[in-house]
Amino acid sequence: MTATTPGARDLAHPTRGEIRLEAVLHALSDPMRLRLVCELAATGEELPCSAVELPITKSTTTHHYRVLRESGVVRQCYRGTAKMTSLRRDDLETLFPGLLASVLGAAHRQEERAGDGRAQL
Template identity: 55%
Template sequence: MRTLNHPNTPDIQLDAVLAALSDPVRRLIACRLSHCDDNQACLTFELPVSKSTASHHFRVLREAGVIRQEYVGTSIMNSLRSEDLEQRFPGLLQAVFDAQNAAGA
C-alpha cells in the first residue's frame, strides 16, 4: 500500500503553513475542504489549473501540514488538518478563511 509523508503535529512550521496558504489556488482548496465533512478526492476539485499543477498544490499543502492525503484504491483522498492546526496555531485557519470570505472568494 502506498503512503504519503505528513509532518507530525509538533513539526508543523508556521512559515510553511503561511507559504502554502499564500497561494490563491491552495487557499481555495483549503477553504473547500473546510466545508466538507468527508474526505474529498483530488479529482472532485474544479480548479483553474492543469492536473499536474493541481497535484503540485496538493503536495505543497500536504508537506506544510495543512491537509492530510491518503490513498483509497487509486484515488487520493484529502482532508483538512484543522484540529492539528488549531492545536499548533490557535485561530490561524479561521483567520485565513475569514479573510478569504471578506475578499469575496
Template identity: 60%
Template sequence: MSVMTDSLAHPARSEIRIESVLHALADPVRLLFVRELARCGCEGAPCGSIELPVTKSTRTHHLRILREAGVISMRPEGTARISTLRREDLDTLYPGLLDSILTAAH
C-alpha cells in the first residue's frame, strides 16, 4: 500500500519494482539529481538546492518520476520539499544496484 506524505504518494517498499527504478534512473537529468542527492547525505536536500539543467516545471516532472518509482522520498519542511534517497529500501530490495549505478562512468 502506498504511503502518503503530505498529499504525496510514495510506494511502500514492497511496491517498488525494478522496472520503475531502472526507468527512473535511465534519464541523465534524474541520474544527476540522484547522484547529487547521494553526495548530500541521509538528511536530504531541498529540491531546488540541487542545480539541474532544466526548467522548474521539468524538474517537478523528474522528481515525480523518481518519487513514484520509489527512488526518493519527499517531505514538506516549511515552504520547501526535502528529497531523500531511499537507499535503505533500494539496498534491501536490490543489493548493490544503487551503488553500481552511482559509481558507473558518466
C-alpha cells in the first residue's frame, strides 16, 4: 500500500507498482463490482459512492468499493463528507494494456445480450 500512513479521512491505495493482475481480475470478476467500474468508465469522472444504485445493501456496496480500491482499480478520496471514486484508467492501461477496454467491451456486449434474456450483468 502507499507509503504514507492513512489518517482518519485518508484511504490506502496500492501504488502503481503494487497493482497485481490477479487482484484486478478478481475485483472485476464480481458482477456488482463490474457494474460499478462500467458506470465509472461511462461517466469518465469522479462519482460519489451513492451515485450508482445497486440492488444490494449499503454495507455490501462499501465492501465492493473497498475491493476495487485495494486491488488498484479505483481511487477514492473524501471531498467534504462525500467519498468520491474514480477509475484508475491510466495506471491500468500502463500496467495491462488493453485489459480494461477488453473487459468493458465484453461487459457491454453481455449487457446487450441480456436484453435477449440470455445473460445478465
